[in-house]
Amino acid sequence: MAVDGSPWLSLAQEFSEAAAGPFWLGTALALTASLACFVMAFLWLRKARLIEDTPTSRIRSAAQGYVELEGLAHLLPGPDIVSPLTGTRCCWWRYRVQKRERQWIDGRRQDRWRTIESATSDDLFMLADQTGDCVVDPAGAKVYPSLQRRWRGHGRRPLHVPEKTPWLQFGDYRYEEALIGAGDPVHALGWFRTQSGTPTFDESADLTALLREWKRDQATLLERFDADGDGRIDLQEWEAARRAALEQVRRAHVEHAVDPDVHVLCRPRDRRPFVLSTLPQEQLARRYRLGAFGLLICSLISGTCGIFALTARGLM
Numbered sequence: 001m002a003v004d005g006s007p008w009l010s011l012a013q014e015f016s017e018a019a020a021g022p023f024w025l026g027t028a029l030a031l032t033a034s035l036a037c038f039v040m041a042f043l044w045l046r047k048a049r050l051i052e053d054t055p056t057s058r059i060r061s062a063a064q065g066y067v068e069l070e071g072l073a074h075l076l077p078g079p080d081i082v083s084p085l086t087g088t089r090c091c092w093w094r095y096r097v098q099k100r101e102r103q104w105i106d107g108r109r110q111d112r113w114r115t116i117e118s119a120t121s122d123d124l125f126m127l128a129d130q131t132g133d134c135v136v137d138p139a140g141a142k143v144y145p146s147l148q149r150r151w152r153g154h155g156r157r158p159l160h161v162p163e164k165t166p167w168l169q170f171g172d173y174r175y176e177e178a179l180i181g182a183g184d185p186v187h188a189l190g191w192f193r194t195q196s197g198t199p200t201f202d203e204s205a206d207l208t209a210l211l212r213e214w215k216r217d218q219a220t221l222l223e224r225f226d227a228d229g230d231g232r233i234d235l236q237e238w239e240a241a242r243r244a245a246l247e248q249v250r251r252a253h254v255e256h257a258v259d260p261d262v263h264v265l266c267r268p269r270d271r272r273p274f275v276l277s278t279l280p281q282e283q284l285a286r287r288y289r290l291g292a293f294g295l296l297i298c299s300l301i302s303g304t305c306g307i308f309a310l311t312a313r314g315l316m
Contacts, residue, residue: 027309034303041295047273048288051281054189059263060131066268067192070281071129073136073184081123085177086161091125092138092145092180092276097156100172113174116156127186127265136188136276140267144277144284145178180278187284189275191268194261206249211242 054068062069073091075081083093096118100111122139151162152171180186214221225233225241233241267274277284 023309023313027306030302030306030309034299034306037295037299037302041292041299044288044292044295047275048285048292050273051189051275051285051288056281057192058131059127059129059134062192062263064193065191066272067190067265068281069127069129069134069188069190069192069265071127071134071186071188073180073182073186074126074128074133075182076124076126076135081121081125083121083177083179084119085175086158088161088177088179090179090181091184092121092123092143094120094143094145094178096176098174098176099156100174125180127188132263134192134263134265136186136190137264137266138276141190141274141276143178143180144275144279145180146184146278147179147181148177150174150176180276184278185280187275187277187279187281188265189273190265191274192263192265194263203246203249206252207242207246210245210249214241214245 051068054066056070057063057067059069059071075091080089081091081093082089083095085093085095085097097116098113099116101114103110103112122137124135124137127134127136148165149162150165151158151174152169153159153173153175154171155173158173158175221233221241222231225237225244227237227240228234275284279287
């Protein structure tokens, strides 16, 4: 009920007459929420500025360090990456399975969803642009996938997989899956490094190791280098074996020396964000800016409530 026709005066009176414990708890929560929302808004705005201000690099000419790349996601040679929940072939996945638990409190049924299984992919995949390829290590990344779906069913594993989240759902199990598919465009911010494909070789050590390996197989060694057939390797025959081993070592060094450099994108060493997004750069930055604006509104409302409570109590 209003006091003197003003609901604000009524609310102020309630604050002024409230018990000390609930009053201070509520006020502290409001002011803490205001500060937390303000800090989060600043961090989100900083991420938006970082996305907008970091120039997009080409993989072939990218500098070592923190970079922004754009390209298409591809699988690396070898076994396919598949989502454990639905068996979908992809480059990255995340899933969660929840089970509904029913409980009765004061004669009323309440449902609670408990997570019984969840996991996130850490398999490497390839990011390719017109200039080259880069291996992406997604561990620790904030991922904005191309496909997100959520549906329900009657078992720990779904019997059917919808193309998108259905409107009408039934079942005591809830499934969530997010994917980056092969061929999806990816906007990435992370730490870029190049691992040289030209290693340093120790010819003498490699030669010694190869000769030691040959000595362990005496039958083969005699078959190859016992020219006079006397059942032993003399100095001249050993020199021939050594020349053959040296030729093999040098041939192996030449083959490895022409291996291309490997580019890798991973989590930054500092606190800068590691982002893998199928959203365009402009849309991703706009999402962060809108989120920052919403957090600032929440900060303003929470702070106003806290200050109003203190003022009504006569503390300000």
